[in-house]
Amino acid sequence: MAKSTGNSLSIITWNTCGVKPTKHSPNKLIDIMNFGKKQKADIIFLQETHVGPKGYNYINEVRGWTSYFTVYSPNSKGVAILVNKKLKPHYEYICHDEDYAGGYIVLFCQMHGQLFTLVNVYNHKEDKQVLGRLSQYLQEMKIGTLVIGGDFNTVLDLDFDKRTASEHRRHTSLRPLLQSFISSLNLQDTWARLHPTEEAFTRSQSTSHSRLDMFFMQQDKAPFAQSCEIHTDSGISDHNPVSLKIH
Structure with a gap:
């Protein structure tokens, strides 16, 4: 379990496939946030919120959390960053920015005296431009410690991050784009660094299992990542949440 002790930060990334109530999950957003509380999360990244122009209050009014988010569009599906208000004595907002197509959101802040x-x-999966835009943006704008999380819709290691009954392990056209993105910013996959011999997946469909949801940090800051865990018992989404603890 990722716990916030001393000057450490606990961050969760999770593709929740929506935050609105469903037949199978009538209290979906409450369940999502309760999972965050159970993990003692300071910050939560959500993907595929499915929050449109008329439903932004679902994200805007989460009790105990400050929300920064994009509004749903067919390609982006909506992303959000939620900051636990319990972090407030150690948290200072600077500004935030978002992709014009809604594919990412960037929060600049100071926590525990660090930028x-x-x-x-x-x-x-249909957007072949978003990582290129984000790379260019971050090369010009990033400050302090860079932490990138989300659903990248592709795997990095075809032999290790994907298991399928099919003999044909076709990788998507997104994979070389993700590899280029990592190289351009000198990033390191925190799960792979901390679990070099462990196989785990964040999404399962029938006989196919993939690790699509990841955290990245720049190589010089990567040693500050104390733990990175994949949680397989949430039951809320077809993606598993991933937690990162930074010292």
Whole structure:
């Protein structure tokens, strides 16, 4: 369990496939936030919120959390960053920015006296441009410690991050774009760094299992990541949440 102790930060990234009530999850957003509380999360990245222009209050009025979010569009599906108000004595908002197409949101802030650039990404399978835009933006604008999380809709290691009954392990056209994005910003996959020999997945469909949801930090700051865990018992979405603890 990711706990906030001393000057540490606990961040969760999760593709929740919507936050509005459903037949199978009538209290979906409450359940999502209760999971965050159970994990003692300071910050939560949500992807595919499905929040449109008429429903933004679903994200805007989450009790105990400050919300920054994009409004739903067919390609972006909506992303949000939520900051636990319990962090307030150690948190100072600077500004936030978002992709014009809604594929990412960037929060510039100071926590525990350190500058951070927090980035939440939903890399839609039809969007071949978002990571290029984000790379260019961050090369010019990032400050302090850069933490990027989200659903990238592709795997990095075809042999390790994907298991399928099919002999044909076709990778999507997004994979080289993600590899280029990582290289351009000198990033490191925190799960792979901390679990070099462990196989785990964040999404399962029938006989196919993939690790699509990831956290990245720049290589010089990567050692500050104390733990990165994939939680498989949420039951809220077809994606598993991933938690990151930074010292």
